[in-house]
Structures are given as C-alpha cells and as structure tokens.
Amino acid sequence: MSETEDAVGVLNEVYAAAEGQGSWSDSLAGLADWVGYEAATFEVHNLRTGQMLDIVSARVDPEDMAEYARDFSSDNPRVNYLKKGQTRISFDHLFISETEMDRHVFYADFLRPKQLKYFVSVETPLVDGEVRMAMALQRSGRVSGVDEHAIRRLATIEPHLTRAMRLYWGRMKARIDADAFPRRLQALGLTVSEQQLALSFAAGESLSDFARRKGVTMNTVYTHYRRVKEKLDCRDKAGLSARLVHMANGYLS
Known part of the structure; x- marks a missing residue:
C-alpha cells in the first residue's frame, strides 16, 4: 500500500x-x-x-x-x-x-x-x-x-x-440536552441548588458571576460547590469540569 x-x-x-x-x-x-x-x-x-x-x-x-x-x-x-x-x-x-x-x-x-x-x-x-x-x-x-x-x-x-x-x-x-443533564445530576443526589450551580459551572460561568446572578452569598456558593464536588467524586476544578462536560455530552450516566 x-x-x-x-x-x-x-x-x-x-x-x-x-x-x-x-x-x-x-x-x-x-x-x-x-x-x-x-x-x-x-x-x-x-x-x-x-x-x-x-x-x-x-x-x-x-x-x-x-x-x-x-x-x-x-x-x-x-x-x-x-x-x-x-x-x-x-x-x-x-x-x-x-x-x-x-x-x-x-x-x-x-x-x-x-x-x-x-x-x-x-x-x-x-x-x-x-x-x-x-x-x-x-x-x-x-x-x-x-x-x-x-x-x-x-x-x-x-x-x-x-x-x-x-x-x-x-x-x-x-x-447537549438541557433536560437530560439535570436529570443525571438529580440521580446522583444533587439538590436543585446544586444542580443549578453544576449547570452554570459546566457552561463556563464563574462562581462569583453565578453568585451575583442568583443573588446569593459566596459562602452559600462555596458550600454548594464543595457538595457538588463530593457528590460527583471530584477533587478539584479541573476534575469537576471534565466530569460535568462528559455528563452533559452523554459520556457518563
């Protein structure tokens, strides 16, 4: 050949x-x-x-x-x-x-x-x-x-x-399916507030911008962020980002 x-x-x-x-x-x-x-x-x-x-x-x-x-x-x-x-x-x-x-x-x-x-x-x-x-x-x-x-x-x-x-x-x-993604997050035990933060993070929004848009304190956002990482078994920002994007695109259930 x-x-x-x-x-x-x-x-x-x-x-x-x-x-x-x-x-x-x-x-x-x-x-x-x-x-x-x-x-x-x-x-x-x-x-x-x-x-x-x-x-x-x-x-x-x-x-x-x-x-x-x-x-x-x-x-x-x-x-x-x-x-x-x-x-x-x-x-x-x-x-x-x-x-x-x-x-x-x-x-x-x-x-x-x-x-x-x-x-x-x-x-x-x-x-x-x-x-x-x-x-x-x-x-x-x-x-x-x-x-x-x-x-x-x-x-x-x-x-x-x-x-x-x-x-x-x-x-x-x-x-990316806007309905399926939250259902996957819910199935993993995320609350509604944690789902909203996860969706925002997957879309590239910063935690501070999310806090301003939602009208909540950074302490509240950091609490949700820590719980999202724990529930998705991610140790840091890079790992969480990769996990969420893969979920959004149907790679993980």
Whole structure:
C-alpha cells in the first residue's frame, strides 16, 4: 500500500470518529502509527474559562488520562501555548528547551513514568471565539530533539484533521440536552441548588458571576460547590469540569 493510500485510510478513520461512526481510540492509534509515534490524544479546550471540555486517547491507560485531567492538564505547557500560539502544527521545542523538560512537572512527573517525552500536534484555529482543539501525538525520548519527519507528515493532512475536529465540535455542542443533564445530576443526589450551580459551572460561568446572578452569598456558593464536588467524586476544578462536560455530552450516566 502506498503512503498516499495509508494517509487516506487514516483520514477515513478520523472522519468516521468525528461523525460518530467510528472509534476515536482506533483512529488516533492509526494516526500515531502513520507518524511512527507511541500514543495520541484529542483534546477540546475552552480558552476563555480554562476548562478542558473533552479528551480521548489511544494507548494511554484510562487511569493515566483521569490523572492528567485531574492533576496535570493545567501544568501542560502545550495547553498554555494554545492560548498564545496561532500555529496549526506545534511541538515541544517551540516553547520549552530540553533542559527545562527534564525538570518541568508535566514532563518529569507525568510523561516520564509513562515512557513518553515529546509531542507534535495539529491545532484548530479559535472556534466560536473561545474553543481550540488539538490532536497530539506522543513519542518516547529514545531519539531526542525536533522530529522534522513527523512535522512534515502531519502538515500534508493538517487541513483534514482540522476539518474533522471542527466537525466533532459541532456534534458535541448539538448533543447537549438541557433536560437530560439535570436529570443525571438529580440521580446522583444533587439538590436543585446544586444542580443549578453544576449547570452554570459546566457552561463556563464563574462562581462569583453565578453568585451575583442568583443573588446569593459566596459562602452559600462555596458550600454548594464543595457538595457538588463530593457528590460527583471530584477533587478539584479541573476534575469537576471534565466530569460535568462528559455528563452533559452523554459520556457518563
């Protein structure tokens, strides 16, 4: 099979996943294989609120992905670069040196134990004024430095990957069911007030804005916020955000 035919096969799988007709895990694994990397992720970030709206992966343990969403996503330099960079293709060395990688918490404490080190990713332009998405391919540190071959390969299919990510975002927004979401929250034991706070938080509203809109004190809001985290078994803001968004989009009951 030719290189072009390989690329077409990979893109067909990515488009199928974006349209809900295929597996994200399988399509990301195929993309990683095509580039010659070990693992891959697809992330959706709201840059205005700082929330990670969704993440799917290939060849990364689900517990590791939960750890990433909970403890490391806010430390990932690549996520911070999304807020500043306008590139369609990025890689570690655009914003961090080899020496800095060795002591950075994300690289040293999260990636290194998974035997991963470098990435190269395709990123969308800003969507709806606040959302950017990225397909990131991860490789080990067996060969150091910038991987020009992987960058060139991704550049040839970047428009298709960007189109697929935007297609998925359109479906993601359309899936949110304003009635079903509160019912899921109620089933998990949230009171009406806690449901209202959870819905507001999932939509990206700050706790202070919610307090002003509802005419309640911040002490009351913090009490509801603490109870929502307890009932949804989330330890921090990033974990709660990821859980609520996944629930809103039908990933969790």
